[in-house]
Amino acid sequence: MPTQITRIVSSSSVTQAQCRTHAPALATIAESLSGRVRYLYELATGLPAIEQDGIATPLNPQGRAGVDRSGPPWGDAFQHPIWVWEGTPASTAIYGEQPIVALSTNGNKTWVRARMIVRPFQQGPGVPYSLGELTIFGIRTSGATNATCVIKAYSAAYPTDDRGEPTPFRTATLTMTSSTTMNSAQIKIPLEPGYCARFIEFESTSANAFAITHMAINQVVRRSH
Amino acid sequence: MARKKNATFVGSPVVDVVRDAPIMSRWFDAAAGDFALVFDKITGENGHSATDTIDHSGNGRGCPMAMPVASQQIGRDLKISGTTVTAGYFYIVVVPVFCPVGTQQYVIEVDGTRFENEEPIIAEVRSTAWALTDTEVGNWDTPRGDFTARFFVTLGLGWQYVAIRKWVRRTADDENGYFHAWRMWPHWPQAGEGNGLSVVGSGAAGNLFASRSSLTPAVAAEHHIDTAMTDRDAPLDAWALTRLNRMIGATWEYLTGSPVPGNNTVTCTTTRDHTRASFTAEPLLEMPMTSVALSCMRVDNVTAKSDFVGTIGTGAPTNGPVNWVRYPQTATGTIVITRNELFFPPFVGTAGASDLDARVIILDYNTGSIGGNWQARFVIGAATSAWVTFVKITGTNLYEAVFSSLGFTAAAANQIRLELQNTVGGVIAGQEIIVLGYGMAFDV
Numbered sequence: 001m002p003t004q005i006t007r008i009v010s011s012s013s014v015t016q017a018q019c020r021t022h023a024p025a026l027a028t029i030a031e032s033l034s035g036r037v038r039y040l041y042e043l044a045t046g047l048p049a050i051e052q053d054g055i056a057t058p059l060n061p062q063g064r065a066g067v068d069r070s071g072p073p074w075g076d077a078f079q080h081p082i083w084v085w086e087g088t089p090a091s092t093a094i095y096g097e098q099p100i101v102a103l104s105t106n107g108n109k110t111w112v113r114a115r116m117i118v119r120p121f122q123q124g125p126g127v128p129y130s131l132g133e134l135t136i137f138g139i140r141t142s143g144a145t146n147a148t149c150v151i152k153a154y155s156a157a158y159p160t161d162d163r164g165e166p167t168p169f170r171t172a173t174l175t176m177t178s179s180t181t182m183n184s185a186q187i188k189i190p191l192e193p194g195y196c197a198r199f200i201e202f203e204s205t206s207a208n209a210f211a212i213t214h215m216a217i218n219q220v221v222r223r224s225h
Numbered sequence: 226m227a228r229k230k231n232a233t234f235v236g237s238p239v240v241d242v243v244r245d246a247p248i249m250s251r252w253f254d255a256a257a258g259d260f261a262l263v264f265d266k267i268t269g270e271n272g273h274s275a276t277d278t279i280d281h282s283g284n285g286r287g288c289p290m291a292m293p294v295a296s297q298q299i300g301r302d303l304k305i306s307g308t309t310v311t312a313g314y315f316y317i318v319v320v321p322v323f324c325p326v327g328t329q330q331y332v333i334e335v336d337g338t339r340f341e342n343e344e345p346i347i348a349e350v351r352s353t354a355w356a357l358t359d360t361e362v363g364n365w366d367t368p369r370g371d372f373t374a375r376f377f378v379t380l381g382l383g384w385q386y387v388a389i390r391k392w393v394r395r396t397a398d399d400e401n402g403y404f405h406a407w408r409m410w411p412h413w414p415q416a417g418e419g420n421g422l423s424v425v426g427s428g429a430a431g432n433l434f435a436s437r438s439s440l441t442p443a444v445a446a447e448h449h450i451d452t453a454m455t456d457r458d459a460p461l462d463a464w465a466l467t468r469l470n471r472m473i474g475a476t477w478e479y480l481t482g483s484p485v486p487g488n489n490t491v492t493c494t495t496t497r498d499h500t501r502a503s504f505t506a507e508p509l510l511e512m513p514m515t516s517v518a519l520s521c522m523r524v525d526n527v528t529a530k531s532d533f534v535g536t537i538g539t540g541a542p543t544n545g546p547v548n549w550v551r552y553p554q555t556a557t558g559t560i561v562i563t564r565n566e567l568f569f570p571p572f573v574g575t576a577g578a579s580d581l582d583a584r585v586i587i588l589d590y591n592t593g594s595i596g597g598n599w600q601a602r603f604v605i606g607a608a609t610s611a612w613v614t615f616v617k618i619t620g621t622n623l624y625e626a627v628f629s630s631l632g633f634t635a636a637a638a639n640q641i642r643l644e645l646q647n648t649v650g651g652v653i654a655g656q657e658i659i660v661l662g663y664g665m666a667f668d669v
Contacts, residue, residue, distance in 0.1 A: 007236030011424065013474065013487045016435075019466040029466060030242035034256045036473050040263045041234050043424075044279050044480055046288035049234045049259075058422035063415025066288030069281065072482035073424040076496055078290070078570040079636060081515050085298035086565045088642075093560045095541050096520065096551035100300065115336060115369065115406045116296035120416040135566050135638065184566075194416060195369065215298075218568035218638065222496070223482050 007049065009042075009056040010035025043067045061120035061193065070121045070129065076222040077128035082191070083116035083217040089139050089182065090211070101202045103149065104142065104209035111201040116217065120193045126224040131188040132217040134200070138183060140176040143208030147176040153189040154199040168201070176210045188225070189217070228271065228449040231258030254455035257469055261449065264476055267497070269506030270442055280508040283327030291328050293410035295320070295516045299549070303337070303402035303521070305395040307544030310532050314344065314524040315546060316661075317404055318389040321584035321625070323666030324380035325511035330412040331378050335389055336405035339365045339372040344392035348376035351386040353625070355527070355618050358385065371405060377412070383668070384584060387516070390524055393546055404549060407518065424481065436474030436485050440495040441503055448472065498571040499579075500635070509572070509579060514665040519563060520550040522588045522659055527621050531590035533657070552659045556647045562601075562660050565641040569606075569633050572667060576608065577630035582668040585626040585643065587615060591657040598649050599658060601626040606639035608632030612646065623661075629668075 014032040017023060041049040042057040046066025049056075055065045060074045067075035090097050101110055114134075121129035140147040152168035174185035189198055202212065236259065237252040265273035279287035303317065318335070333348050350359035358381055363374030378387070387409065394402060437444060454465045474485040478493035495503045499510050523531060523545070533545040542550065553560045572579035583603060589595045600612040610631050615624035633639050643663055647653070 004239075006238060008239050008242050011486050013485055014470060016467055016470065019463055019470050021463040023463070025248055025461075027242055027244040027246060030237070030246075030248075030252050030256075033466070033469055033473065034237040034242050034252050034259075036477070037256050037259045037263060038234070038236050040473065040476060040480060041259065044263055044267050044287060045285045046283065047285045050236055055420070058424050059415075059418070059420045060288060061417060062288070062291055062413045063418045064288050067480055068288040069290050074482075075480060076482040076498070078292075078512070079568040080292060080512070080570060081565075081567045082293070083296040083298070084515060084517060084565055084567075085300070086517055086519075086563045088561050088564045091561065093553060093555045093558070094551060094562060095554045096547075096549075098301070098548075112298070112300070114298060115408070117293045117408045117410045119291070119293060120413055133568070133638075137564070137566070197369065214564050214566070216566040218566070220568050220638070222498075222571070222636075223491070 005050070005053045005056055007038060007053060008035040009038045011039050061122050070119050071127045072223055074122060077219060079218065079220050079222065081216060081218050082118060082132050083114050085215045087214040089213050099211035099213060100215065101212040102141070102209065103202060103204035106204055106207050109201060109203045111199050114198045114200055114217065116196050118191045118193050118196050123193065128221045128224065129191055129193070129219055131225050132191045133220045134187045134189050134215065134217045136174055136185050136212060136215045138174050138176045138210050138212045139181070140179045141209045141211050145208060146206060147208035147210035148206040149174045149176070149210060150203045150205050151185060151187060152201040153187050154201065182213060227452050228261060229254070229257045229452045229455050230261035230265065231255070234259050234262065248461065250455060250457050250459060250461065253461060253465070257450035257455050260469060260473060264445065264472070267476065267480055268504040269508055270445060270504055273506070275506065275508070278508040280510055281327065282325065289327035290512055291411040291413060292512045294322055294331065294513045296408045297517060298406045299404045299518065301404050301549040303393050303404050303546050303549055304399060305393055305545055306547050309544040312392065312394045312398065314390045315393045315521045316388045316524055317391045317521045317549065318387065318407055318518040318662070319522065319586060320387055320516040320518050320662035321384055321586055321664030322380065322387045322409070322516050323384050323513045323664060323668055324382055325513070326382055328411045329380050329382070331380055332410055332412055333376040333378060333387070333389070334408045335363065335374045336369065336371055336407065337374070337391070338401055338403040340394070340399065346374045347390045348378055349388045349390065350378050350380055351388060352381065353384055353386070353618070355386070355621050355623060386586065409516065424483065435488065435492045436478050437471050438492055438494060440475045440479050440493050500571060500573050509669040510667060511669055512667050514667065515567060516662065516664040517563070517565065518662045520659045520661050521546055522590065522661060526588060526590055527623065533590050550659050552657065553645055556652045557650055558646070560645045562643045562645055566638055567641055568638050569635055571636040574633045574635035576632035579667055580629065580669050581631040581633055581665065583628040583631060583663060583665045585663040586661045587624050588659045588661055589622045589624060589656065590659055592655040595624060595656050595658065598647055598653060598656065599624070600646050600648060602644050603628060603631060604642040604644065605631055606634035606637070
């Protein structure tokens with residue numbers, strides 16, 4: 001049997017008009033002002049405002065009490081890295097570097113699978129963690145003109161449409177203009193809380209060879225996309 | 226005259242605020258005092274104790290943010306090449322890891338190839354002096370389709386090392402040894418599970434009233450609720466009610482990032498960014514940014530000379546799991562070890578202000594004594610750190626470079642470069658190093 005709380009808690013607001021001079025003295029005003037302060041206290045501290053009452057506010061996406069900065073209404077999210085595949089262009093100075101992807105023939109494809117852990121977040125359209133920004137760095141390794149690569153991001157299941165064709169979330173083109181300086185391209189890709197895997201496909205669309213040196217997925221917004 | 230503020234939360238009995246309850250000043254007295262307490266805890270304003278502000282360290286100081294430490298793709302072969310290195314335990318991950326207060330239970334997953342009759346895979350947590358503080362044998366399973374080993378470890382507070390030891394075989398015995406990826410994140414108690422309640426947070430129709438359009442110390446000080454206004458027999462005036470209502474609304478938006486219930490949009494222009502731009506005593510936050518593994522090493526090489534073959538300036542290694550190493554092949558100039566792109570939070574990006582710290586760990590796999598000849602530095606966005614000399618971890622062949630107060634570009638993508646240099650400027654006989662990994666964190 002649920003126990004009754006001993007102190008009021010509320011998230012109901014009252015209008016400014018309800019608080020003005022000559023406004024009727026409704027209990028709603030007292031309930032809202034007192035109750036919302038308790039609500040704020042528990043969201044801020046992550047503890048029950050009144051110990052014997054227990055937590056009287058919602059649990060956050062982690063399953064804990066209080067704002068955990070995982071995006072509204074659980075506080076502004078922080079930008080931070082979610083997934084990395086580090087590297088640097090091949091060099092005689094460092095042994096052990098390998099390109100993530102190296103393609104040299106127009107029309108050739110390859111793909112990698114990004115496996116990551118995403119913070120628990122309240123799911124919904126446009127919320128901070130719903131889209132991660134995938135940034136891909138590449139460098140031309142042969143030829144005198146631009147090397148180009150079409151990059152497609154897929155879900156973990158590598159989905160296909162009714163005709164059996166893969167259907168990417170998003171597509172971007174990476175144009176690599178130099179053999180000494182890297183270029184980059186970005187794609188926003190949908191993310192899910194917890195374990196999340198995404199296929200990233202690379203297709204060479206030029207005759208010049210190139211290498212993908214490093215990639216990262218970052219959480220890049222605080223309130224909404 | 227004094228600002229009304231409660232020392233601890235008081236609240237109002239339900240019977241004081243329901244319909245037909247007598248109008249007494251005590252509910253307003255409690256609400257005004259409780260609000261001031263919450264406001265000061267969140268903002269650090271009005272001389273509130275710095276040890277009682279909301280810094281997300283748990284125990285009443287805010288829910289831990291519980292940021293993941295790493296999700297790194299490796300994509301390297303672990304086969305042992307050549308003839309001089311035998312099968313054995315290798316650390317396939319050695320990284321510095323930062324653990325903030327309130328988040329000490331972590332999950333680690335390693336995706337790789339598992340073999341029949343393989344020796345156990347083990348996670349180790351080691352102090353900065355390389356003393357073992359926690360260890361767990363992993364459990365191989367296939368929850369993601371490939372073999373994944375999972376560990377639950379307990380970290381100490383602050384910086385330490387996490388190492389994963391795996392049995393690695395020679396090419397002739399093991400043609401498919403592979404290390405796909407690894408991940409490390411805090412244990413989330415019941416991720417995705419609520420308690421049936423939901424915070425009203427966005428898009429609700431009504432637009433009942435606006436919160437304050439800004440929330441600054443000046444506004445807070447100017448419009449505080451005075452103790453005289455909450456006295457028994459004091460008139461319950463509209464000014465005080467309106468002020469408290471608006472301040473609660475503004476603080477709701479500041480804390481949650483959401484409109485006040487009933488509003489369609491956020492109207493409070495001051496965001497909780499921990500830059501101390503609006504609130505000079507706002508608590509700074511600790512959180513790990515990333516930990517990146519760069520190489521493997523044979524476990525016994527922590528103290529013994531390696532049988533990796535390769536000499537700086539003279540060639541590539543030919544023996545050992547040489548597909549998963551990074552070591553300098555030149556002893557002159559600046560050597561770019563690796564690059565990355567990290568998006569940084571809105572904390573103050575000036576060196577020192579938000580205290581971005583980092584550590585790099587390397588192995589001297591030949592002599593165990595590189596002295597002060599090697600240095601590392603970070604280039605983070607537009608900021609280049611000073612060179613930091615590697616210091617030996619006593620009793621080991623491991624060296625670490627410790628960085629503090631690094632500069633970065635706040636709320637933006639930062640290109641990261643880890644660079645090494647040899648201060649001697651030429652080949653030093655017997656000096657061969659492997660760069661094992663680095664970690665970055667906000668450590669206030």
